[in-house]
Amino acid sequence: MTPARPWRWWSASGRRSGRTPVMRDIASVAEIRAAEEATMAAEPGGPDRGTSDLMLRAAEALAQLVWQELAGRPEPRVLLLVGPGNNGGDGLWAAQRLLQRGVRVSCWRTAPDVHAEGWAAATEAGLTEIDAAEAIAALPSIDLAIDAVFGIGARPGLPDPVATWAAAASDIGTPVVAVDLPSGLAADRVSADAPHVRAAITVTFGAAKLCHLAQPAASACGRLEVVDLDLGLPPAQVRAVEPHDVAVRWPVPGPLDDKYRRGVVGIDAGSSSYPGAGILATTGALYAGAGMVRFLGPEQAAQAISLRMPSVTIGPGRVQAMLLGSGWGDRADARERIEAALELDVPLVLDADALRSLPASGLENCLLTPHAGELAALLDIGRTDVTADPIAAVRRAVDRTGATVLLKGATQYVAGPGGDGDDRRVDLAVPGPAWTGQAGSGDTLAGMAATLLAGGLTPRWAALAAASMQAMTAARNPGPWPPDEIAARVPDTVAWLVDQAPATARLSNQTQ
Numbered sequence: 001m002t003p004a005r006p007w008r009w010w011s012a013s014g015r016r017s018g019r020t021p022v023m024r025d026i027a028s029v030a031e032i033r034a035a036e037e038a039t040m041a042a043e044p045g046g047p048d049r050g051t052s053d054l055m056l057r058a059a060e061a062l063a064q065l066v067w068q069e070l071a072g073r074p075e076p077r078v079l080l081l082v083g084p085g086n087n088g089g090d091g092l093w094a095a096q097r098l099l100q101r102g103v104r105v106s107c108w109r110t111a112p113d114v115h116a117e118g119w120a121a122a123t124e125a126g127l128t129e130i131d132a133a134e135a136i137a138a139l140p141s142i143d144l145a146i147d148a149v150f151g152i153g154a155r156p157g158l159p160d161p162v163a164t165w166a167a168a169a170s171d172i173g174t175p176v177v178a179v180d181l182p183s184g185l186a187a188d189r190v191s192a193d194a195p196h197v198r199a200a201i202t203v204t205f206g207a208a209k210l211c212h213l214a215q216p217a218a219s220a221c222g223r224l225e226v227v228d229l230d231l232g233l234p235p236a237q238v239r240a241v242e243p244h245d246v247a248v249r250w251p252v253p254g255p256l257d258d259k260y261r262r263g264v265v266g267i268d269a270g271s272s273s274y275p276g277a278g279i280l281a282t283t284g285a286l287y288a289g290a291g292m293v294r295f296l297g298p299e300q301a302a303q304a305i306s307l308r309m310p311s312v313t314i315g316p317g318r319v320q321a322m323l324l325g326s327g328w329g330d331r332a333d334a335r336e337r338i339e340a341a342l343e344l345d346v347p348l349v350l351d352a353d354a355l356r357s358l359p360a361s362g363l364e365n366c367l368l369t370p371h372a373g374e375l376a377a378l379l380d381i382g383r384t385d386v387t388a389d390p391i392a393a394v395r396r397a398v399d400r401t402g403a404t405v406l407l408k409g410a411t412q413y414v415a416g417p418g419g420d421g422d423d424r425r426v427d428l429a430v431p432g433p434a435w436t437g438q439a440g441s442g443d444t445l446a447g448m449a450a451t452l453l454a455g456g457l458t459p460r461w462a463a464l465a466a467a468s469m470q471a472m473t474a475a476r477n478p479g480p481w482p483p484d485e486i487a488a489r490v491p492d493t494v495a496w497l498v499d500q501a502p503a504t505a506r507l508s509n510q511t512q
């Protein structure tokens, strides 16, 4: 099973491009608009042309993709929903091309005014106009629908008639190809609270947008197809990690490595109230490939660890990285323990209860691993403020603490204080199934991240690789596996993944 997300890159001609599947750029609406303006200004006729070359290239790629989806259907029938802007223009020019190939296309104008040139071209090619009621009645008999209502100009939500149609299409299970994004979502937002179209395929232009890759919006997008229009976009401020990015960075021991060179990780996790967290964090650290794990938590957990994981050393000693905080509960000496660990001058993972006792400074070499509730508490804002704009929240947490921050959840975000070329960049880990949303996943994840820090990865890549590896392992082992069982399957995912990345592609551990 391939854990990679269902991505494909298309050139504007509609052929699959040969791009290496690494670090997907995510563009904001502002970046797309600026690049589009510059490209259109250079076109003959300038930016004020009704139909730009960009629109025709987008429409051609869209038509090509729909045509391929229709392959083998006798007398294919398509329903097109058109909105008031250029998104509708894309749909109309694509319809013209499909009509020329013999596809029957009916169209519901959801707004009084639609793209004039696109409308003229499509109607001349044989487009049939229908109304809202007919657009719903047609759902059972069409092969697919094209949603060209709103694109990057969208505000969240749909006018009532379109919302009714979207709900009917979803109930009937009509495959919908969304143009740029499913209407009702907003490109730069992760939320999907308002009525929206649910697409089987989304064809987007220039680069992926946040709504395509961040949950819960991403679930409405189906398979994502990116049509590369050569917009000359600036370096991305938000990127999505691919499995290959993890494969080339995962620490693989060489012939000169021993347990110390591979990295010794200290686990100060668990408490008499929560001994399990210590066991889970240690399991995560061990199965991520630590050279040695030292357990520094409570006695009850130490005894269980000695029996279940006999290679783990109990008690203090030299370490190359440490995890503190998972399952600590309320403890009076939390700040003291963190400050003592900072004195060791090794990178730290600060998880769960440690996040409530952070020192005001000195966290540059630390990785914080909050979930949304913990991040909200850290920033003194509401949880919904974090979930509504996780990118802003994670950046604020970096500004506030000076540490690298991994925001855990259905989509996992990592931002850091710099040293990697761009302070503001936020990266999304490889996504996985929702099965990992269970007690204890955070503990094993924190242990894995500590092992990767001990192995020499930067805090940013330790976070991204650990979160991605847990997600990919869950994807390869679907079902309600407890977190320690998922952790125990990590070695299998690591072996499978690094096998796919030739040694020549490996990056030095400190490379971003």
Ligand SMILES: NC(=O)C1=CN([C@@H]2O[C@H](COP(=O)(O)OP(=O)(O)OC[C@H]3O[C@@H](n4cnc5c(N)ncnc54)[C@H](OP(=O)(O)O)[C@@H]3O)[C@@H](O)[C@H]2O)[C@@H](O)CC1
Pocket (backbone or CB within 6 Å): 032, 033, 036, 054, 055, 056, 058, 083, 084, 085, 086, 087, 088, 089, 090, 149, 150, 151, 152, 153, 154, 155, 156, 157, 158, 159, 179, 180, 184, 205, 206, 229, 231
């Ligand atoms: N950029 C590129 O590189 C390329 C871009 N291309 C295409 O252009 C598309 C962007 O086109 P666009 O700017 O005309 O905006 P688009 O999304 O069609 O509609 C905006 C209109 O919808 C309205 N409206 C929005 N939300 C609403 C709501 N909830 N409920 C009701 N109304 C709502 C909004 O109204 P307003 O907010 O102004 O009141 C405005 O009238 C882009 O997605 C891509 O498909 C390609 O052709 C080539 C390459």
Ligand SMILES: [K+]
Pocket (backbone or CB within 6 Å): 087, 147, 148, 149, 150, 151, 178, 179, 180, 181, 182, 183
């Ligand atoms: K759309």
